[in-house]
Amino acid sequence: MFNQTALFGAALGIAEPVYIERIDFDAVQGELHIYMNFRSGVRFACPKCGRKETPLHDTVDKTWRHLNFFQFKCYIHMRTPRTECPECGVLLMTPPWARSGSGFTMLFELLVLTLAKSMPVSDIAKLTGEHDTRLWRIIHSYVDSAYGKKDMCGVKAVGVDETSVRKGHRYISVFADMDMREVLYCTPGKDASAIGRFKDELARHGGNAENVSELSMDMSPAFISGASEHLPRAEVTFDKFHVVKLLNEALDKVRRAEQKINPLLTRSRYIWLKNPGNLTAKQRQKLATLSRENLRTAKVYQMKLTFQDIYATIKDSTNAEIAIKKWLSWAIRSRLEPVKEFARMLKAHLAGVLRHFSSKLTAGTSEGINSHIQQIKARGKGFKNIRNFISMIYLEMAGLAIPDFPVAHSR
Numbered sequence: 001m002f003n004q005t006a007l008f009g010a011a012l013g014i015a016e017p018v019y020i021e022r023i024d025f026d027a028v029q030g031e032l033h034i035y036m037n038f039r040s041g042v043r044f045a046c047p048k049c050g051r052k053e054t055p056l057h058d059t060v061d062k063t064w065r066h067l068n069f070f071q072f073k074c075y076i077h078m079r080t081p082r083t084e085c086p087e088c089g090v091l092l093m094t095p096p097w098a099r100s101g102s103g104f105t106m107l108f109e110l111l112v113l114t115l116a117k118s119m120p121v122s123d124i125a126k127l128t129g130e131h132d133t134r135l136w137r138i139i140h141s142y143v144d145s146a147y148g149k150k151d152m153c154g155v156k157a158v159g160v161d162e163t164s165v166r167k168g169h170r171y172i173s174v175f176a177d178m179d180m181r182e183v184l185y186c187t188p189g190k191d192a193s194a195i196g197r198f199k200d201e202l203a204r205h206g207g208n209a210e211n212v213s214e215l216s217m218d219m220s221p222a223f224i225s226g227a228s229e230h231l232p233r234a235e236v237t238f239d240k241f242h243v244v245k246l247l248n249e250a251l252d253k254v255r256r257a258e259q260k261i262n263p264l265l266t267r268s269r270y271i272w273l274k275n276p277g278n279l280t281a282k283q284r285q286k287l288a289t290l291s292r293e294n295l296r297t298a299k300v301y302q303m304k305l306t307f308q309d310i311y312a313t314i315k316d317s318t319n320a321e322i323a324i325k326k327w328l329s330w331a332i333r334s335r336l337e338p339v340k341e342f343a344r345m346l347k348a349h350l351a352g353v354l355r356h357f358s359s360k361l362t363a364g365t366s367e368g369i370n371s372h373i374q375q376i377k378a379r380g381k382g383f384k385n386i387r388n389f390i391s392m393i394y395l396e397m398a399g400l401a402i403p404d405f406p407v408a409h410s411r
């Protein structure tokens, strides 16, 4: 006959002397309760030092939430032994299905971690009937432990970028390994001291600021001063992604000003900011119509396309310098203040802008990391809690050794 008890036992990774005493099904509550026990007279090893046959001190009744069994919530109960080791004292045994100190089975926790990579935690809370604070506790616990073990000894090329926690709200600085395309560190704030905190974190993970020879970032004065103070050996690159972003901001300022006198421009923001290749047929049509008008916005748009062409077609810094200087004189003559402001910024930081053409940093890395973070932010519908936001970035992007679901129990 079908042995239900043995089936559950195998699924939970339990073995003698622990056994399933009984399984109760509560049809009214829709709950399944599995009661574990251990053979009487058995002595367990000390959970800390491993000393065999440690005397039993007492037992404590514990409950763990396990994966649902079909639509039914499933709980495991056990009178859990506490050993009394002459060396380590009285300690609670951790059964094979649990992580020490957690009220969930490991399988349940790994399911939460797996789901968290593709759905909002608030939805997992609804799905499992658990409060999201408890689910966040699971996520923080695994991420903190795996992040603590992250090895950063080979880090040489670093990118730093800022991102808002919620739209227009507080910021965090995100540091990434440009070679591995992994997030290394996130910290609240976007000031010079953020780079100092990164330097300290790097050291805690076996890395060394002296070995950081390439740094990719935007032209923010705070990052520039932080870099010269904390990462003095790093050659700075103002990468394409950040430079073009700044030009897009100038373009948008021109459009906003012009929209006030020309209603044609209403709701055209994304048409100018997107690359022509990414426009829908309808947007392309609108762009063609707008281009026939004698608009300042259209003029700056042409300047942007020309500027992006420099990145797309020129492969060395000598020719890039010639092309950018030519572009700069065009921009200065534009008589449009946002564009002139961008040009002055570019001129003041020209060496770092040109380094893009000689450094080995992959231009797409900053952009890729940024867009992944935007996805995480969108899924979380903006994060109220900075710690939750950072944990989620680490979970998905820091290359952490968090076991994938499902795993075999190793203990």
Ligand SMILES: [Zn+2]
Binding pocket: 046, 047, 048, 049, 050, 051, 085, 086, 087, 088, 089
């Ligand atoms: Zn011990």
